[in-house]
Amino acid sequence: MADLIHPSQRGMTTTMIGIGISICLVLVKFSAGYFGHSYALIADGAETSADVLSSVLLWVGLRIALKPADNEHPYGHGKAEPLAGIVISLFLAGASIWIALHAIHYIITPHSLPKSFTLYILAVIILIKEGMFRYVYKVGTEINSQAVKSDAYHHRSDAITSLAAFIGIVIALIGGKGYEGADDWAALIASVIIFYNAIVLIRPAIAEIMDTAPGVEIVNQVKEISEQVTEVQEVEKCYVRKMGFDYYVDLHILVDAGLTVEEGHRISHIVKQRLLDSEMRIANALIHIEPYYKLN
Known part of the structure; x- marks a missing residue:
């Protein structure tokens, strides 16, 4: 049955599922981060917000790619798909820079220890986001879409920032007073990983735009x-x-x-x-x- 559905339609369906889940997680992360005194969790929520925006752009790109060829575009509108992949990668890089700058600010700014309940929330978030990564990446591979694969790595980067926040909060809670910054250092480390993923993902999308020969x-x-x-x-x-x-x-x-x-x-x-x-x-x-x- 899946073979009867155009790849872009499968990608759009996957993207809409991801958008719905991410919106719910944004609300959870910001609320838990604010009441739990965890900047890493707030940064995680900001990264997920970027996920939502980039996923919306992906959905638009896939809709354009689905349009048939016309007089102005005799080869169709397929280039909209790798273009969406480039934009998503840029959003990923931008989110990592935003997280890094704010993490540095909080590292040098005294603040309270995070609350222990944030660990339980993060554990659930990590499982959800890693599951979303595996699902979306599988679809991206099946339909041979670099943009959908890039969107999958947004979910993986989200899982990474959540894992980093989890580790940072554990260190802060075990260390006690004087270790408040562990939470923020975790967010800083996660931002570097996210930026690296953005660079890795943008290269094949640019190659496709440049009509680089396939394998x-x-x-x-x-x-x-x-x-x-x-x-x-x-x-x-x-x-x-x-x-x-x-x-x-x-x-x-x-x-x-x-x-x-x-x-x-x-x-x-x-x-x-x-x-x-x-x-x-x-x-x-x-x-x-x-x-x-x-x-x-």
Whole structure:
């Protein structure tokens, strides 16, 4: 049944589930952080707020990517998907910087010890967010969406900040007076991890925008399907680029030089149809015929 649903629609459904859960967690984190005297928990809530905003942007990006091709966008609107991934990564980096700056402020500012009840709340949050990461990343992998994978890492970064807050609060409570800053140091360390994740995630999204060639296995698979056509003597050139959820192929194939133009045209259509009918999500293929001369 999942195969009948367009990838962007699956991504949008996953995103909406994440938005709903994150909004609830934002309210819980801010309330617990305020009443529990835990800046790490407040910073965690701020990071989750960034998650909500970036997820909304992802939802918009996926809706745009779902639009069919038109005169102004003959290749469709698939680039909206990696663009959303870039924006999400930038939000992730921005959230990490915001958390770091405020953590430093609280480290040098005296404040009360966090309350022990915040530990129970954080434990539940960690489990929820790690579960969301695994679910969203699985969907992102299945639909081959870098933007959805980036959104998944928002949930993982949220779990990381919550874990860091948990450790910091434990240290602060065990150490007692004089260890209030452990909570804030935890938030600072978490911000570094989040920033690193943002850099890792933005690179493949930029590569897709720049039409970087996909993995060798994709190109080899296209060649293999093409060479299964009896009349194709050899694949001379094969260029593949990813556009949103789909692939576009430019292919140069060698056929017997003695064939007529009509026969060459027929062969090119057979190759194209084989590629379109494959499970590779190839949206279009441009086939160029080259003459093949047999060696005597």
